Amino acid sequence: MAESGRLLAQVFGYLDRFNLIGMSTMQVNDLVDAFIVHELDARPASKGQYGYAYALNASRNHVVCHGIPSAEDILQDGDIVNFDITLEKNGYIADSSKTYLVGEASLPARRLVQVAYEAMWKGIRAVRPGATLGDVGHAIERHARRNGYSIVREYCGHGIGRDMHEPPQVVHWGKPRTGLVLREGMVFTIEPMVNQGRRAVRTEEDGWTVVTCDGRLSAQFEHTVTVTGNGAQVLTLRPSEKCPV
Numbered sequence: 001m002a003e004s005g006r007l008l009a010q011v012f013g014y015l016d017r018f019n020l021i022g023m024s025t026m027q028v029n030d031l032v033d034a035f036i037v038h039e040l041d042a043r044p045a046s047k048g049q050y051g052y053a054y055a056l057n058a059s060r061n062h063v064v065c066h067g068i069p070s071a072e073d074i075l076q077d078g079d080i081v082n083f084d085i086t087l088e089k090n091g092y093i094a095d096s097s098k099t100y101l102v103g104e105a106s107l108p109a110r111r112l113v114q115v116a117y118e119a120m121w122k123g124i125r126a127v128r129p130g131a132t133l134g135d136v137g138h139a140i141e142r143h144a145r146r147n148g149y150s151i152v153r154e155y156c157g158h159g160i161g162r163d164m165h166e167p168p169q170v171v172h173w174g175k176p177r178t179g180l181v182l183r184e185g186m187v188f189t190i191e192p193m194v195n196q197g198r199r200a201v202r203t204e205e206d207g208w209t210v211v212t213c214d215g216r217l218s219a220q221f222e223h224t225v226t227v228t229g230n231g232a233q234v235l236t237l238r239p240s241e242k243c244p245v
Contacts, residue, residue, distance in 0.1 A: 001094065002235055004087055004235070005235030005237075006235075007040045008236050009237060009239070011036060013240075014032075015032065015100075020075045020102045020103075021077050021102055021103045022075065023075050024071050024072070024073055025060070025075065029055050032044070032085060036055065040087070042087050044056070044085070044087065045164055049086075054069050057084040057097075058073065058082070059082040059084070060075070060079055061079055061080060062211050062212045062216060062218060063082075064212060065193055065220060066209055067208075078102065079103075080101055080109050080217060081099065081100050081102060082219065082220045082221075083098060084096075084222065085097065092162060093164050097191060099113050099117075099219040101113060111147075112149065112196050115143070115144060115147045115219075117219075119143045119194055120191070120223065122142075123192065125232075126139040128182065129229065132182065133179035133182070134176055134177060134178035135177065135179075137179075138173070138174050138176050141173040144194050149196060150197070151193070151199060152194075153199060154201055154210075156170055157170030157172070159187065161187055170188050170189065184227050185226065187226045187227075188225065189222055189225070191222030195212055196218065197212060198214050198216075223235075223236045
């Protein structure tokens with residue numbers, strides 16, 4: 001799991017080099033696919049999962065999650081876009097996502113993205129043996145709500161290992177001291193989806209793309225973490241990252 005996570009962090013380091021303005025989300029997908037296969041000698045784990053055909057999800061602006069890459073979906077100056085990528089190496093899967101600011105995003109967009117990133121880290125900081133999933137979800141939602149945002153409840157983090165989705169479900173809201181008690185060695189994702197407006201979402205006719213019902217922006221970040229003896233280790237941590245909270 002640590003090796004898969006380290007390789008997946010390199011994928012985002014690779015993406016960080018690009019000026020995304022004018023690129024299509026399909027171009028980004030193809031670059032990521034080739035990098036994982038040819039440079040990292042690994043497999044894009046989402047390809048073929050549940051019939052999905054691509055190496056990533058590309059969720060732009062009001063798309064909450066599961067956006068399908070397209071040659072017609074051109075990234076514009078001022079957009080925000082989340083790239084959700086999974087990678088399998090030697091039978092083990094890691095999962096991570098990052099919301100990118102495309103060009104000169106507005107102050108409200110930048111603030112939303114920053115709070116979504118902080119909310120993920122609030123959840124990670126709550127992970128330790130003896131804590132509960134309710135503690136994790138409560139920390140995430142409290143931070144979002146204090147900043148005027150809402151947390152999507154229809155989608156959640158998940159256990160991960162040899163399969164992409166394993167127990168337990170890791171919801172991003174909850175009550176302290178409730179839910180599954182965390183034990184050393186557990187591995188799961190934390191991936192809150194933070195909405196600028198209401199938390200209500202709907203799925204479009206393609207059966208994949210989830211959007212905000214009010215058309216306002218949504219941002220997401222995700223890491224794969226493992227419970228250690230005294231806290232959490234982020235397996236997909238990128239070299240440039242430091243916990244902001």
